[in-house]
Amino acid sequence: MSVDKDTVRRVAHLARIAVAEDELAPLGDRLNAILDFADQLAEVDVNDVEPMTSVTPMALRQRDDVVTDGGDVEKVLMNAPAARQGFFAVPKVVE
Amino acid sequence: MGELSRLTLAAARDGLRRGDFTAREITEDCLAEIDAADALNAVVTKTPERARAMADAADARLKAGDAPDMCGLPLGVKDLFCTEGVKSQAASNILGGFTPPYESTTTAKLWAEGAVMLGKLNMDEFAMGSSNETSCYGPVASPWRREGANAPLTPGGSSGGSAAAVAADLCLAATGTDTGGSIRQPAAFTGIVGVKPTYGRVSRWGIVAFASSLDQAGPMVKSVRDGAIMLRAMAGLDTKDSTSADIPVPDFEAALTGDIRGKTIGIPREYRIDGMPDEIEALWTKGREMLADAGAKVVDISLPHTKYALPAYYIIAPAEASSNLARYDGVRYGARAKLAADDGVTEMFEKTRAEGFGAEVRSRVMVGAYVLSAGYYDAYYLRAQKVRTLIRRDFETAFADGVDAILTPATPSAAFALGEVGGDDPVAMYLNDVFTVTVNLAGLPGVAVPAGLDGAGLPLGLQLIGRPWEEADMLNIAQALENAAGFSAKPARWW
Numbered sequence: 001m002s003v004d005k006d007t008v009r010r011v012a013h014l015a016r017i018a019v020a021e022d023e024l025a026p027l028g029d030r031l032n033a034i035l036d037f038a039d040q041l042a043e044v045d046v047n048d049v050e051p052m053t054s055v056t057p058m059a060l061r062q063r064d065d066v067v068t069d070g071g072d073v074e075k076v077l078m079n080a081p082a083a084r085q086g087f088f089a090v091p092k093v094v095e
Numbered sequence: 096m097g098e099l100s101r102l103t104l105a106a107a108r109d110g111l112r113r114g115d116f117t118a119r120e121i122t123e124d125c126l127a128e129i130d131a132a133d134a135l136n137a138v139v140t141k142t143p144e145r146a147r148a149m150a151d152a153a154d155a156r157l158k159a160g161d162a163p164d165m166c167g168l169p170l171g172v173k174d175l176f177c178t179e180g181v182k183s184q185a186a187s188n189i190l191g192g193f194t195p196p197y198e199s200t201t202t203a204k205l206w207a208e209g210a211v212m213l214g215k216l217n218m219d220e221f222a223m224g225s226s227n228e229t230s231c232y233g234p235v236a237s238p239w240r241r242e243g244a245n246a247p248l249t250p251g252g253s254s255g256g257s258a259a260a261v262a263a264d265l266c267l268a269a270t271g272t273d274t275g276g277s278i279r280q281p282a283a284f285t286g287i288v289g290v291k292p293t294y295g296r297v298s299r300w301g302i303v304a305f306a307s308s309l310d311q312a313g314p315m316v317k318s319v320r321d322g323a324i325m326l327r328a329m330a331g332l333d334t335k336d337s338t339s340a341d342i343p344v345p346d347f348e349a350a351l352t353g354d355i356r357g358k359t360i361g362i363p364r365e366y367r368i369d370g371m372p373d374e375i376e377a378l379w380t381k382g383r384e385m386l387a388d389a390g391a392k393v394v395d396i397s398l399p400h401t402k403y404a405l406p407a408y409y410i411i412a413p414a415e416a417s418s419n420l421a422r423y424d425g426v427r428y429g430a431r432a433k434l435a436a437d438d439g440v441t442e443m444f445e446k447t448r449a450e451g452f453g454a455e456v457r458s459r460v461m462v463g464a465y466v467l468s469a470g471y472y473d474a475y476y477l478r479a480q481k482v483r484t485l486i487r488r489d490f491e492t493a494f495a496d497g498v499d500a501i502l503t504p505a506t507p508s509a510a511f512a513l514g515e516v517g518g519d520d521p522v523a524m525y526l527n528d529v530f531t532v533t534v535n536l537a538g539l540p541g542v543a544v545p546a547g548l549d550g551a552g553l554p555l556g557l558q559l560i561g562r563p564w565e566e567a568d569m570l571n572i573a574q575a576l577e578n579a580a581g582f583s584a585k586p587a588r589w590w
Contacts, residue, residue, distance in 0.1 A: 008461075011461050011465045012461060015448070015464040016421075016424070017449050018449035027461070029519075034458070034462050034521055034522065038406045038409055038475060041410070041478050043403075044481075044482050044485065046478055046482065046485070050481070051481045052487065054308075055308050055537075056338075056340065060338070061334070075196040078194075079192075079193050079194065079195075079196075079428035079429070080426070081425060081426070088427060091434060091438055091443055092439065093440050
């Protein structure tokens with residue numbers, strides 16, 4: 001399967017990574033090299049094989065649905081690039 | 096200077112108890128070594144004041160007779176571990192200046208045992224790389240050099256700073272993390288021991304996530320015994336990590352008898368790959384003989400899906416990474432790109448991530464987004480997860496047939512020069528993990544043990560793969576290997 005420029009543009013948007021027009025082709029080559037390598041997997045007969053969903057066969061633990069931590073607005077915001085009045089600040093989202 | 100920094104954990108622990116020296120003295124030695132080793136670029140954040148305070152506290156505990164194994168032992172910490180109040184950046188610009196208000200469970204356990212933090216260690220960006228060349232801090236230079244040459248070599252990756260720091264005696268031991276071989280490959284390249292525990296043995300909470308179903312933290316140390324000591328301190332149930340196993344942590348050190356009579360060691364024929372250097376082949380044969388001489392039964396086994404481990408890994412790991420790294424968006428922590436006046440929130444995400452991630456991370460996140468996207472999910476991601484089931488089944492079959500541990504080379508070559516591998520071909524770099532990656536896909540424990548030198552005087556390692564949760568047995572076999580190999584080479588000091 002070959003990744004063309006349009007596909008790279010689409011994937012870049014899905015990944016929320018800005019890619020300049022002249023970088024699309026080299027990036028496509030890189031993705032193709034990786035995907036060509038992965039294409040070996042097509043040789044494997046995976047009929048009737050369950051996909052692995054858990055590395056060790058154990059059920060995820062659940063805990064009671066109670067607050068164990070919280071109320072730390074200052075700690076939560078201390079690393080934010082922009083914060084105002086106890087909130088994260090971002091460019092205007094709603095017109 | 097530097098005498099005490101050369102000690103193993105075991106020797107330092109015993110010397111502290113005898114009163115031969117203090118934790119403060121070992122710590123000062125390590126700090127001096129670190130300051131003299133800037134040329135290695137292994138330590139990216141130094142925390143000398145914290146180290147001294149922790150050492151003094153450890154000395155007080157030692158004096159009071161309340162001293163666990165790790166008390167007073169100075170360690171380096173991979174930059175992937177969040178450490179409270181100390182910059183933790185995963186070697187990425189996107190986490191520029193990030194100072195966690197919390198401590199990872201694993202480092203918290205080490206500090207509770209009295210260990211001393213010297214600083215944060217360099218690594219590949221978000222642990223993506225096998226040469227430490229993707230770090231935003233620049234590459235680490237291995238303390239090793241080829242005989243008669245001074246080209247800088249890679250210490251391996253992604254835990255390259257940890258490997259270099261331990262090999263160069265800047266610290267007694269270091270933490271590492273291993274997603275596809277990131278503890279074992281650099282350990283082999285630098286002549287130290289690296290232990291990757293069973294998935295779930297060590298908590299992942301507070302460690303910056305790369306690929307959650309593969310990541311596992313472990314010790315990078317100077318001896319197998321040190322691996323046993325440090326693993327015990329790092330391991331155990333953590334209710335903050337839902338995949339952390341509720342299984343008792345044994346005394347790994349007590350299991351180190353070195354007696355492996357009656358053990359069965361499997362040699363997987365599929366690990367004999369095309370183009371493998373003769374030196375690696377010879378080392379593997381030597382390892383097999385050493386274990387047989389120690390009384391183990393050595394048998395040939397087959398792990399038929401080995402060939403598909405790397406391609407499956409390079410679908411699964413980027414898929415999980417694309418999901419984990421979605422949180423770096425310029426809102427909650429780290430860097431945000433400069434925005435134009437009319438930029439909206441989407442431009443903020445896209446510009447921040449383009450600027451903040453290095454080339455390798457960008458391409459892996461995009462591969463991940465591609466293989467998870469509609470139309471490709473079944474062909475790539477789902478198929479890779481099915482192949483992963485087959486890879487684990489191969490190991491289960493071998494263990495069911497009575498194999499106690501599996502012996503393989505750790506890496507397909509000795510350390511290469513910085514800039515020598517990769518370039519336009521990302522897959523060439525990925526091949527470094529060909530012997531280690533199956534272990535992560537199957538969630539098994541593995542250990543790299545230094546076992547010899549190549550023709551240029553560089554270390555080569557062997558890998559043992561153990562049964563799940565049987566690190567104690569695996570480390571005991573590793574001890575037998577270490578005893579027989581008698582590896583004692585050290586890099587000649589040039590830094």
